[in-house]
Amino acid sequence: MGETVSRKLEHVKLVASSKVESRESTLLDYVRLVHNPLPETDIDKVDLTTRFCGLEKKLKAPLVITGMTGGHRDVAWINEGLALVAEEFGIAMGVGSQRAAIEDPSVIESFSAARRAAPNIVLIANLGAPQLARGYGLREALKAIEMIDADAIAIHLNPGQEAFQDEGEPQYSGVISRIVDLASRLDKPVIVKEVGTGLSREAVAHLYSAGIKCFDVSGLGGTNWVKVEVLRSKVRNGAPLKPAGSMEDYWGNPTALAIVEARLAAPRAYIIGSGGIRNGLDAAKAIALGADSAGFALPALRVLVNSGVESLRRLVASIIYQVKTSVFLSGETRPTGLWRAPLVVWGRLREELELRGVDVDSYIKEFRLKTLMWRMRDYGEY
Numbered sequence: 001m002g003e004t005v006s007r008k009l010e011h012v013k014l015v016a017s018s019k020v021e022s023r024e025s026t027l028l029d030y031v032r033l034v035h036n037p038l039p040e041t042d043i044d045k046v047d048l049t050t051r052f053c054g055l056e057k058k059l060k061a062p063l064v065i066t067g068m069t070g071g072h073r074d075v076a077w078i079n080e081g082l083a084l085v086a087e088e089f090g091i092a093m094g095v096g097s098q099r100a101a102i103e104d105p106s107v108i109e110s111f112s113a114a115r116r117a118a119p120n121i122v123l124i125a126n127l128g129a130p131q132l133a134r135g136y137g138l139r140e141a142l143k144a145i146e147m148i149d150a151d152a153i154a155i156h157l158n159p160g161q162e163a164f165q166d167e168g169e170p171q172y173s174g175v176i177s178r179i180v181d182l183a184s185r186l187d188k189p190v191i192v193k194e195v196g197t198g199l200s201r202e203a204v205a206h207l208y209s210a211g212i213k214c215f216d217v218s219g220l221g222g223t224n225w226v227k228v229e230v231l232r233s234k235v236r237n238g239a240p241l242k243p244a245g246s247m248e249d250y251w252g253n254p255t256a257l258a259i260v261e262a263r264l265a266a267p268r269a270y271i272i273g274s275g276g277i278r279n280g281l282d283a284a285k286a287i288a289l290g291a292d293s294a295g296f297a298l299p300a301l302r303v304l305v306n307s308g309v310e311s312l313r314r315l316v317a318s319i320i321y322q323v324k325t326s327v328f329l330s331g332e333t334r335p336t337g338l339w340r341a342p343l344v345v346w347g348r349l350r351e352e353l354e355l356r357g358v359d360v361d362s363y364i365k366e367f368r369l370k371t372l373m374w375r376m377r378d379y380g381e382y
């Protein structure tokens with residue numbers, strides 16, 4: 001079994017059963033949507049359908065099961081289960097890094113199972129930035145897309161994970177131009193995503209000015225790959241080869257912060273707010289802060305692996321209903337209507353944003369509204 005293939009299986013087993021979330025919070029605790037006791041609309045009038053990264057295909061709810069797995073025949077059923085539920089609810093889904101299938105075509109089926117189970121969803125291919133830096137390009141991206149008939153491709157940034165993985169490849173030199181070059185040659189959207197340590201304002205600004213239009217912030221506060229790799233190393237070697245100390249809990253840009261920074265840096269981009277999103281209220285807060293949709297990974301995997309597809313169905317249905325009620329109880333009828341709904345941001349989140357040069361009040365009252373107007377202009381709807 002190839003190294004990439006066996007690592008993928010170890011990751012799924014560890015993540016499904018161990019403590020792999022950071023102690024640091026998403027900082028979404030410092031966000032409150034103001035309850036509207038007079039919503040002047042009916043819950044049935046709430047319409048959660050939304051565009052995704054400029055594609056014609058729509059989502060029935062602004063949610064994404066972000067990329068996790070594939071690459072071993074024993075995980076094909078996981079991609080199939082996630083895809084079945086994504087298809088049923090009309091939400092988007094990503095597969096995990098397809099490097100394994102590019103190195104070893106015998107595991108293609110573990111990815112393509114997703115498209116077979118979900119012929120209509122927005123399905124997102126996935127490759128890592130380190131592979132781009134080391135020679136992957138248009139050919140591999142097209143292979144990854146074709147393998148699952150993908151609507152878009154995510155390029156993941158995982159320097160923290162690579163730095164603490166036993167056999168990691170923390171080589172990122174030249175990566176920006178490789179991503180930008182790839183995006184300019186592909187006719188499908190490229191989504192630049194983190195994996196749980198969070199995009200920053202500087203990184204998003206750099207990529208946005210070079211033409212990248214879709215981002216998944218994947219901030220700190222949920223699954224933490226420094227922690228996963230340290231744990232994996234401990235299991236393999238008795239003690240971690242590269243101990244992380246408090247970095248496994250506290251290194252990274254928390255999700256709430258990362259969403260605001262990404263929106264400020266890329267006003268007209270499509271932004272997925274993810275990392276530690278665990279229920280519909282978290283998702284609604286992520287959107288209210290400036291994301292277009294919310295993404296989650298770990299909760300879907302855990303529920304599916306430990307309790308089966310029916311439980312995953314219930315989880316997704318409840319998250320969608322919670323998003324719907326959050327929109328209704330904010331007096332709005334569309335998810336991005338939350339961009340104009342009153343919002344309270346206080347404490348550490350406000351302080352950290354201000355220290356990062358954000359005028360929080362004008363962001364909440366003016367910038368979010370401007371974003372809504374741009375969205376109406378760009379998409380003809382909000």
Ligand SMILES: Cc1cc2nc3c(=O)[nH]c(=O)nc-3n(C[C@H](O)[C@H](O)[C@H](O)COP(=O)(O)O)c2cc1C
Binds near residue numbers: 011193
């Ligand atoms: C088991 C597992 C495997 C993952 N593999 C990938 C991957 O191959 N590519 C990627 O871009 N992100 C990967 N991720 C990261 C997720 O897409 C997501 O960004 C991150 O887990 C934070 O979200 P969460 O807190 O909801 O889990 C993986 C996450 C999990 C839990």
